[in-house]
Amino acid sequence: MSQVIGMPDCSSSPHYAAVIRAYQCTPLLIEVIEALRRQSVPPKRLIIVDSSRDPAVSSAFEELGADIVTYPSEDFNFSKAINLGVAVNDQPLTLIISSHMLIRAPDLIAKGWDAGLSGGMEIVYWRHPPAQDAPHECHTVMTNHNFNGRNGLSNTMAMIPTRLLRERPFREEVFSAEDQEWTKYYLASRRHAMLRIDTRDVSYSNPNHNAETWSETKLLREELAIGYFVNRRLLLPDRIIARLLRGILATLRRRPEKARVHFGFAWAMTKANFKQPSAKSRYF
Incomplete structure (x- = not known):
């Protein structure tokens, strides 16, 4: 059945579904979901793209109250996983969020979305500050002029109108940094800015890829x-x-x-x- 996707919610109470790529039901993932539900504007739906190929893991995801999209029996692809989640989202906005991204402020999404709208932007993304001496929170308007191929949209946590992700999905041949390639497309074709929020009210805790353990x-x-x-x-x-x-x-x-x-x-x-x-x- 086809789904009708409206225009992005132009209020400080965005209507969105959260899309998470996951292959394990970890304690951190549970915390991530609980933090989302504690938001002043929680997601209308929680969608997990499950690449575990394990019925037990899938059942654990379902127990979290998520809608499960099973990744097909083929090589995993970051872009395809997101596109599959977006395909079943009937909300006007999609929050792409990592299973390792923990939100620590209950009004983070509402305030960030409101800041984006106030600046005339339809895309907002959040990162933990890359520098230790960075301020608690910093807002940056991202355009073609300050995009360098690394500082664009982050699929770690980003709010994007669903219609945009339907019109131009993430390219599957882009095997990594698919968010940066999509940023390049958006800034060049739409000629519209994005809002980047670097804040200590989020933390990224990937045990397999961090300052001490890296691939x-x-x-x-x-x-x-x-x-x-x-x-x-x-x-x-x-x-x-x-x-x-x-x-x-x-x-x-x-x-x-x-x-x-x-x-x-x-x-x-x-x-x-x-x-x-x-x-x-x-x-x-």
Whole structure:
């Protein structure tokens, strides 16, 4: 049955469904959902795109009161997972949120959405401040002028009109950094700004990918996707040479893991100048 999606809610009480990609029912995921439900404007629906392929996990998701969308029996793809969730959303807005993103302020979504509307923007996204000395909260209007291929829309937590995600879904060939590629599309074609909110009222706690535990493969694929699909400047010879030099320096400093990452970046970027890269999406 076809669904009628209205225009975005132009009030401080947005009507939205939360879309979460998940393959495990963890205590943190339960906290994430509980925090969403404590919002002054909670989601009208909770949609989990389940890639576990485990009936027990699916049952646990259902017990959380979520609508379950089962990911097909094929290689996982970040973009496809979001698109599947959006496809069943009958609300005018979609909140894409990570299973590792915990909201700590009950009015965060209402205030953020209101700030976006006040500035004439229809997309709002939230991040934890990247710098330790950053203020508690900072609002930035994102346009083509300050978008660098890394600081755009974040699928960690973003409120987007559902109609936009239907008109132009995330591209499945973009195996990583699909949110940055979508940002490039939106800013170029819509010529409209987005609101980025860096705030300490959210925390991202991914046990498999953080400052202490990180995946070399995941980093490489993100960098490669950004270089090919978003910011071709990264593929130019000077950037590749800089990576090689950093790899040599890391080798001299006896940091083989760092050296391997830099050399891997350089080689992947070199190949991407001649052929579109392809890779599988991965959580870590």
